[in-house]
Every structure is written in C-alpha cells, then in structure tokens.
Amino acid sequence: MSTAAPLLETRDLRILFPTQDGRATVKAVDGVSFSVHPGETFGVIGESGSGKTTLGRALVSLLAPTSGQVLHDGENLATLPARVLRRRRREHQIVFQDPNAALNPRMTILDAVMEPLQIAGRSSAAEQREVALAALARVGLAAEYGARYPHQLSGGQKQRVNIARVLTLQPRLIVCDEVVAALDVSIRGDILNLFADLQREFGLTYVFITHDLSVVSHISDRIAVMYLGRLMELGPTEALTETPLHPYTRALLSAEPVPLPSHLRTGRRIVLEGEIPSPVDPPSGCRFRTRCPLAEPRCAAEMPAWRELQPSHWVACHLATPTTPLPQETP
Ligand SMILES: Nc1ncnc2c1ncn2[C@@H]1O[C@H](COP(=O)(O)OP(=O)(O)O)[C@@H](O)[C@H]1O
Ligand code: SF4
Ligand SMILES: [Mg+2]
Known part of the structure; x- marks a missing residue:
C-alpha cells in the first residue's frame, strides 16, 4: 500500500x-x-x-x-x-456509462475532442487541434475519424472519443x-x-x-x-x-x-x-x-x-x- x-x-x-x-x-x-x-x-x-x-x-x-x-x-x-x-x-474528470452523454450529435469528432480545450481557453486553435488529434490517436482512432459525426461510430468508438476528450486536459x-x-x-x-x-x-x-x-x-x-x-x-x-x-x-x-x-x-x-x-x-x-x-x-x-x-x-x-x-x- x-x-x-x-x-x-x-x-x-x-x-x-x-x-x-x-x-x-x-x-x-x-x-x-x-x-x-x-x-x-x-x-x-x-x-x-x-x-x-x-x-x-x-x-x-x-x-x-x-x-x-x-x-x-x-x-x-x-x-x-x-x-x-x-x-x-x-x-479530475469523469467518463459516463452512456457513450452519447458528452457528445453533441451535430459536432464532428475532432470538434468534440477539442471542445474541453476550447472551454479551458489557454491554447491556440492550432494547438488544440494538435492535442486533440494526438489524443484520438492515443485511444486508437485514426485522424480520419475526426471528420465523422457520433452516429457514424460504434458504441466502443464513441467511448474512445469520450476518453480522448478527457485526456486532452491531462487529468x-x-x-x-x-x-x-x-x-x-x-x-x-x-x-x-x-x-x-x-x-x-x-x-x-x-x-x-x-x-x-x-x-x-x-x-x-x-x-x-x-x-x-x-x-x-x-x-x-x-x-x-x-x-x-x-x-x-x-x-x-x-x-x-x-x-x-x-x-x-x-x-x-x-x-x-x-x-x-x-x-x-x-x-x-x-x-x-x-x-x-x-x-x-x-x-x-x-x-x-x-x-x-x-x-x-x-x-x-x-x-x-x-x-x-x-x-x-x-x-
Ligand atoms: N437528482 C436526484 N434527485 C433525487 N434523487 C436522486 C437524484 N439522483 C439520484 N437520486 C436517487 O439516489 C439514489 C442513488 O442513485 P445513483 O447515485 O444513481 O445510484 P447508482 O449509480 O448506484 O445506481 C437512487 O435512489 C436515485 O433515484
Ligand atoms: S444484517 Fe447482516 S450484514 Fe448487517 S450487521 Fe447484521 S449480519 Fe451483518
Ligand atoms: Mg449509476
């Protein structure tokens, strides 16, 4: 211990x-x-x-x-x-049971992963994009997923996106x-x-x-x-x-x-x-x-x-x- x-x-x-x-x-x-x-x-x-x-x-x-x-x-x-x-x-971040809970159906995956950084507001758009793409890659989603919308992803992929979102904040x-x-x-x-x-x-x-x-x-x-x-x-x-x-x-x-x-x-x-x-x-x-x-x-x-x-x-x-x-x- x-x-x-x-x-x-x-x-x-x-x-x-x-x-x-x-x-x-x-x-x-x-x-x-x-x-x-x-x-x-x-x-x-x-x-x-x-x-x-x-x-x-x-x-x-x-x-x-x-x-x-x-x-x-x-x-x-x-x-x-x-x-x-x-x-x-x-x-201190939280990931919920429902993979859709934190995803806006009208927002692309890349925008969704960048969103917490935008709210934090301490980096440029280019930096936010770079961090978000790195987080997506880290959870096993190739860059092309960034252009998709939540309904085009499986439940497991959406949960990966939710994990990427919280990772961007370095919790x-x-x-x-x-x-x-x-x-x-x-x-x-x-x-x-x-x-x-x-x-x-x-x-x-x-x-x-x-x-x-x-x-x-x-x-x-x-x-x-x-x-x-x-x-x-x-x-x-x-x-x-x-x-x-x-x-x-x-x-x-x-x-x-x-x-x-x-x-x-x-x-x-x-x-x-x-x-x-x-x-x-x-x-x-x-x-x-x-x-x-x-x-x-x-x-x-x-x-x-x-x-x-x-x-x-x-x-x-x-x-x-x-x-x-x-x-x-x-x-
Ligand atoms: N906002 C709320 N208002 C009233 N009761 C609530 C609220 N949130 C949860 N509860 C009640 O509190 C109890 C515990 O709920 P919850 O924390 O969701 O348990 P679990 O996640 O273990 O299923 C339940 O009886 C639930 O109905
Ligand atoms: S009800 Fe059961 S669990 Fe609770 S104190 Fe008694 S023996 Fe233990
Ligand atoms: Mg519960």
Missing part, C-alpha cells in the same frame, strides 16, 4: 436530494469515507440505486456535498475561489462510471485494456464504478462495496474477493458467473432476494438487514461500526470476525 498522501479523500460524505414532492429526503450517499492513492485503481461496486453515480459526481465536484468533505491532495475544493477551482477541476484522476456497461461484451475487454495502458503511460488514478464485479475485480487494486448510500466493505481486491467479510459482498460474489475460488462456489450460494430498499426511508441499524440471511435483532437496533478487521480490510457488520468465517448462509 502506498504511503503517499491520498490524491482523493472523502470524509463522512453525505449527498441528500429532496424527493419530487419535496416532502422527504433521498439519502443517496449517507456517510462515506475513504482515500484513494496516486496511481491506484479504486473500484466501487454495488447494485443499481446504491448511490455510486451520485458519489462519482461528487468526487469530481459536479455535485456539492450536503455535508462532509471531498478533498483533492488534502484540499477541500468547495472552499477554493471560483477561478482556482475551475483550473483544479480539470485534473490526474478519472472517475469511470459504468464505462463499459453499455458496450457489447466482446469489446469491453479492449476498452478496459485501453484504460490500463493509459494508466501506465500517464500515471493516472482511477475510481472505477460498476455494478459488475467481474469488471472491477480484474482492474482494481482495492474495492469498496456500496449499499444504499453506505460502504459495507473495503479492502484489497484479492482479500475482498477471496475472503469477503460482509454478507452482501458474499452475495455479490456468489452471483458471479465467472470462475470463483472453490470455497465460494460450493455450498455458499447466497441469493439476493428482493429489491434494494428506498434510500428515502432506509432500514434502521444495518442497511442490509432486510435482505441479509444472517440478520438478528441487534442488526435492526444498532448500526454496525466500520472496523478494520484485517490490515487495510474494513467491514461494517456486527457478525464479521477476523479469524472465524461467517456461518454458512445457505446449505
């Missing part, structure tokens, strides 16, 4: 939204703390509705925290003057929010390899958000497991996937179609029943208790503490212990 200062840190981060009728509060992110180190790939996994996108947007200051903090290099961006913040924000951190989820399975590996190559070349740091454990377990150094606005478990990828401490992580792992360690494949299959509850009125105590096969009365009464049970391996579950495995969930 790196001993360098964290590139990114959240402290008790909360992001609440009013419901549509304005009468209640959606607790999308509700008390999340973690650090991401320079050069690391930090995976965030959880079902749809667990607050991942909201978290990702807050990490790159597209959403302001309701309370708590997001720190970049130890600095709270919310306290910086607007001009300094604009400059600093370029260092240090890229939040990748389900970046391969909308792509054909056959090309997901190519895009993930591209992210890995760019990380090696530019020393990038990633927060890799996904609902798909098979995606994140291949590329992440550490994984945080999120459920209903809170972290359930956080640890090095190998420890978390081989000796998961939280029943929710185990359920996610046992649902995986990919080959898993034998102790997870046999006799431990846990089926996640029902839907994720509403973040407007989350369960008391442990948020996972309404779907947890191990829940006991204490789980409704007390919120489990966030404990470091193994070195760098954290969990929020009353029953998790460092040495004894959790009881068998189902035969």
Whole structure:
C-alpha cells in the first residue's frame, strides 16, 4: 500500500436530494469515507440505486456535498475561489456509462475532442487541434475519424472519443462510471485494456464504478462495496474477493458467473432476494438487514461500526470476525 498522501479523500460524505414532492429526503450517499492513492485503481461496486453515480459526481465536484468533505491532495475544493477551482477541476474528470452523454450529435469528432480545450481557453486553435488529434490517436482512432459525426461510430468508438476528450486536459484522476456497461461484451475487454495502458503511460488514478464485479475485480487494486448510500466493505481486491467479510459482498460474489475460488462456489450460494430498499426511508441499524440471511435483532437496533478487521480490510457488520468465517448462509 502506498504511503503517499491520498490524491482523493472523502470524509463522512453525505449527498441528500429532496424527493419530487419535496416532502422527504433521498439519502443517496449517507456517510462515506475513504482515500484513494496516486496511481491506484479504486473500484466501487454495488447494485443499481446504491448511490455510486451520485458519489462519482461528487468526487469530481459536479455535485456539492450536503455535508462532509471531498478533498483533492488534502484540499477541500468547495472552499477554493471560483477561478482556482475551475483550473483544479480539470485534473479530475469523469467518463459516463452512456457513450452519447458528452457528445453533441451535430459536432464532428475532432470538434468534440477539442471542445474541453476550447472551454479551458489557454491554447491556440492550432494547438488544440494538435492535442486533440494526438489524443484520438492515443485511444486508437485514426485522424480520419475526426471528420465523422457520433452516429457514424460504434458504441466502443464513441467511448474512445469520450476518453480522448478527457485526456486532452491531462487529468490526474478519472472517475469511470459504468464505462463499459453499455458496450457489447466482446469489446469491453479492449476498452478496459485501453484504460490500463493509459494508466501506465500517464500515471493516472482511477475510481472505477460498476455494478459488475467481474469488471472491477480484474482492474482494481482495492474495492469498496456500496449499499444504499453506505460502504459495507473495503479492502484489497484479492482479500475482498477471496475472503469477503460482509454478507452482501458474499452475495455479490456468489452471483458471479465467472470462475470463483472453490470455497465460494460450493455450498455458499447466497441469493439476493428482493429489491434494494428506498434510500428515502432506509432500514434502521444495518442497511442490509432486510435482505441479509444472517440478520438478528441487534442488526435492526444498532448500526454496525466500520472496523478494520484485517490490515487495510474494513467491514461494517456486527457478525464479521477476523479469524472465524461467517456461518454458512445457505446449505
Ligand atoms: N437528482 C436526484 N434527485 C433525487 N434523487 C436522486 C437524484 N439522483 C439520484 N437520486 C436517487 O439516489 C439514489 C442513488 O442513485 P445513483 O447515485 O444513481 O445510484 P447508482 O449509480 O448506484 O445506481 C437512487 O435512489 C436515485 O433515484
Ligand atoms: S450487521 Fe447484521 S444484517 Fe448487517 S450484514 Fe451483518 S449480519 Fe447482516
Ligand atoms: Mg449509476
């Protein structure tokens, strides 16, 4: 584990939204703390509705925290003057699931890749063009793609364009929010390899958000497991996937179609029943208790503490212990 200062840190981060009728509060992110180190790939996994996108947007200051903090290099961006913040924000970029989200259908690919530089406004048109063409080449798109329009490209090519757009700004951190989820399975590996190559070349740091454990377990150094606005478990990828401490992580792992360690494949299959509850009125105590096969009365009464049970391996579950495995969930 790196001993360098964290590139990114959240402290008790909360992001609440009013419901549509304005009468209640959606607790999308509700008390999340973690650090991401320079050069690391930090995976965030959880079902749809667990607050991942909201978290990702807050990490790159597209959403302001309701309370708590997001720190970049130890600095709270919310306290910086607007001009300094604009400059600093370029260092933290986000790529979304929908390859079309950041592309204007009436803009050529070259113009789309030049656009962030034009907004930054610190270089000549010729320089912007040169940087944009180099970024396109770096993501594997030949110069002639620059003259095309988004509808003439495949989903994978459009996602390459989105990566080229953020590369032009020379970011240090890229939040990748389900970046391969909308792509054909056959090309997901190519895009993930591209992210890995760019990380090696530019020393990038990633927060890799996904609902798909098979995606994140291949590329992440550490994984945080999120459920209903809170972290359930956080640890090095190998420890978390081989000796998961939280029943929710185990359920996610046992649902995986990919080959898993034998102790997870046999006799431990846990089926996640029902839907994720509403973040407007989350369960008391442990948020996972309404779907947890191990829940006991204490789980409704007390919120489990966030404990470091193994070195760098954290969990929020009353029953998790460092040495004894959790009881068998189902035969
Ligand atoms: N702008 C918003 N207003 C109200 N509720 C929101 C808003 N954005 C997200 N939510 C709600 O917050 C919860 C978490 O959403 P999201 O962050 O998109 O989760 P995920 O990306 O894990 O699917 C969901 O219940 C969602 O409906
Ligand atoms: S605290 Fe209780 S309900 Fe929550 S995960 Fe642990 S056993 Fe299950
Ligand atoms: Mg999402």
